[in-house]
Amino acid sequence: MNKIFHLSSDEVAEVSKHPSHAWDLYPATKIDLWEIPQLQTDKNNLWDVEFIPCYTSQYFCVLVRIDQTGLESKDRAYQNGGGFVFQLAQPRTDNELTDVFTVFGASPLEKREELQWTRLFVYYKDIDLAFTKVEDGEVVIETDDNYTYMLVMAPWHYAEPLGPFLTKKIGFTIIVPQPIEAEYPCQYYSLIPGWKTMAEQELRDYVVYELEEPEPPSSGLEIEFSLGSKHYRQGVPGVVRLAVNSSYTDGIDVTIGLGEKDLAAKNFDLSEGLNTFSVEFDTGLLDTGRTQLQLNLSTSEGAYSHQLELLIIDDERISKIREKVSRLSQEGSDDMMRRESLVTLEWLLESLYSELDSLKPHQEPQQIENLITRLDEGLRRVESGESLFIKGERLRLGLRSKQDSTLQPYSLYIPPTFEEGKSGLIVLLHGSATDDERTLEKAEPLEKYDKTRMIIVAPLARGESHYYLPDEAIQEIVEITEKMMEMFSVPKKKVVLVGFSMGGFGVLNTFFHRPDLYHNLVLLSGSMKAYEEMEVVKDFTTEESLRQLAKTNLIIFHGSEDLNVRYEELKPVHERLKELNPDIEIHIAEGVGHRQPPEWQEKMIEIFERIDRYA
Missing domain, CATH: 2.60.40.1190 (Immunoglobulin-like)
Known part of the structure; x- marks a missing residue:
């Protein structure tokens, strides 16, 4: 072994x-x-x-x-x-x-x-x-x-x-x-x-x-402990597992307490070297919600104390939330914002049940608490006649896809300065190995985009690796774009399609799918080819593709030291694009690898302001 x-x-x-x-x-x-x-x-x-x-x-x-x-x-x-x-x-x-x-x-x-x-x-x-x-x-x-x-x-x-x-x-x-x-x-x-x-x-x-089995420590105890799960349904037996690497032989008392009350108490023989124990406790004695327990260990040589935190899931509260969402969805609405708000509540509820089913014992239950809080707040707003499309906040909402009726997430920021019928829309495509939510988090503080007056919407790419290659991923970008344009009366000439890395490839793939919809394109360290099993399956560096791209308002950002989307390979492509259209903007950051330096965001804000003002 x-x-x-x-x-x-x-x-x-x-x-x-x-x-x-x-x-x-x-x-x-x-x-x-x-x-x-x-x-x-x-x-x-x-x-x-x-x-x-x-x-x-x-x-x-x-x-x-x-x-x-x-x-x-x-x-x-x-x-x-x-x-x-x-x-x-x-x-x-x-x-x-x-x-x-x-x-x-x-x-x-x-x-x-x-x-x-x-x-x-x-x-x-x-x-x-x-x-x-x-x-x-x-x-x-x-x-x-x-x-x-x-x-x-x-x-x-x-x-x-x-x-x-x-x-x-x-x-x-x-x-x-x-x-x-x-x-x-x-x-x-x-x-x-x-x-x-x-x-x-x-x-x-x-x-x-x-x-390898550890040697006993030179003195004292080395202690490891682990909850059987960080989240329990009320009444399911809880367990704490303990490992004690001891420098001496003794007895050890173990208690699990809640305030002044002991939920469990055990005594074990402690030998020199590695010892393992487990202690069960009754979660039926705990209230729903976050609970702090005290793990206490004592030997003749001294005492040790550790905090244990766990979540007791409130099934009754979740059941009531489900009933409310179901009732509101059945009522429906003729108002588009309210209708889309109801879809978001359905997506949040589906996400909650998915999280409950998939959460592993060692994983933190923070997302369960967040989803319950969001559902409570969302229900309060919708029941009082408000929508979930709140200006000035980073939002994560849900879409009922036209393709297969599945619920899909997307992230959104509506600046307080947005003017319906006048302001534009930034469609932001994330890179590989990340998602829509992290992409907007990375752009924070979002207030700096307020002067652009533009809405920012970030779809989540479809597929096993959240990749902008499958047709359903591209169609969903188009669907979200058109939905935002309809809901907020955004002029087509003020729509900007932006993407980093794999998202840059998504910009190109979406543009060639719907060239009538997108004219303003921004590539950030963007790939112009797609690979499967190391073989090229789509290539937008052909002469035909470049001639079509040259007719757009294309802006390119790239790092000279980028090894993931190699600048040296793209350099002749950039040169050909400039030959076809000298107005194409190409910004090369010297010494920068596959990342977005802060000055790119500043430059992009200038570009978005220009599009909003003059497009």
Whole structure:
């Protein structure tokens, strides 16, 4: 069985100062080159890549050694060179693909201030993109005459439900990218060949690793605890699991309390080394809503206390909400805004039940609380004769798709300065591995768009990876555009289609689907080709496509160091567009990779103001 090695306190101190010393302590695993048939490889300059996985009571640690010196952090180093990604998954008993995992991205060599968060971050959490900075992790770099060593220490709490003592096995994998001179400028060393580790909305494969039994601590106790679930229905038995790594033999008293009242009390024998226990409690004694419990442990050597927070789901409240939404939907309305507000209530209710069905025990129930609050507030507004289309607030609403009658979300911002029949509409398409909600969050503060007077609407792309390639995704963009134009009397000449990265491809795909509807196009680091299985399936760089694009009001933004949508490949395309139409605006940010620097937003606001004023 593959091992994840336990680091003693002395070993942690040594390895965190000199990562190279780990190669004197533990055997390393070599990672082979993943040969992708559709891509070039550079076998004349292969790297020798090794890793060692280990852990402490606080951290999961990955050490990587590369037989290179002078390594640099490329744009998105975790994808393109100078970093790596690794995955901690909960293995299934049948070792099949799992949906419980955390993928970490690491760019240890990154020096740019604005990208320091990429030195260590949560890339994916349980199939969903996270892009969450690891605030309390550690990253250490060491070089000698032959090698670069990288140590990443990720706190266990980012990898829930996995932990240092209660977890016995972990589904692990790692990918290390190497930059090369080729059309696709990267090759990969991977424990498991395949893209799943870096793909959104995908189950994950893994290699099973066993955590080495820890040595007893030099003194005191090391304690790990875990609620059986962070959310319960009232009356379902609750459970707390405990692991105690002890330096001594004793008895241990465990109580779970609510205020002055004990819900459970147990006594266990404590032996030197690792001990595991579980304690049940009655959730029927708890009120619905958020509850704080006290976990108390005591031995002859001392006492320990920890807070436990859980949600007791209020099924009666949810049932009443459902009855109200059903009644209002049956009543219907001739007013378009009220009718669309009712659709949003239906979408919120469907989302709530979907969340209740799919939420895993280790996942935070915050979204359930948010949806209930939104439904209560939405019902209050609709019942009092108001709509959910509120000016000056970032909104997430629901659409009943004409294509298949499914309920689909979209995000919306209506500036207080908007004038019906006069102001314009920005249709904002998100990039891959994100969604409509995060896209508007990233644009905040939205008040800076108030001077444009334009509504911003952001659809959620359809498909497994929220991709703007399927026809239904394009048709839905058109449907939302036309719905906003009708509802708010937006002139067609003041509609702007904007997209970043994959969303930039969505701009082109939507335009060529409905060139009569869209004239103002903005590409932000936008791809002009679509790929499936590394093969081009749509190409908007053909002469015919460029001639049609040259007739639009096209504005392009791109970074000179972009490796995900390579600027060098697009440069001749940009030059040809300028030949066809010198009025096309092309803004190249020198030294910028696949991201949006702040000055782009400022420039776009100027462009939107110009369209609103003169179109």
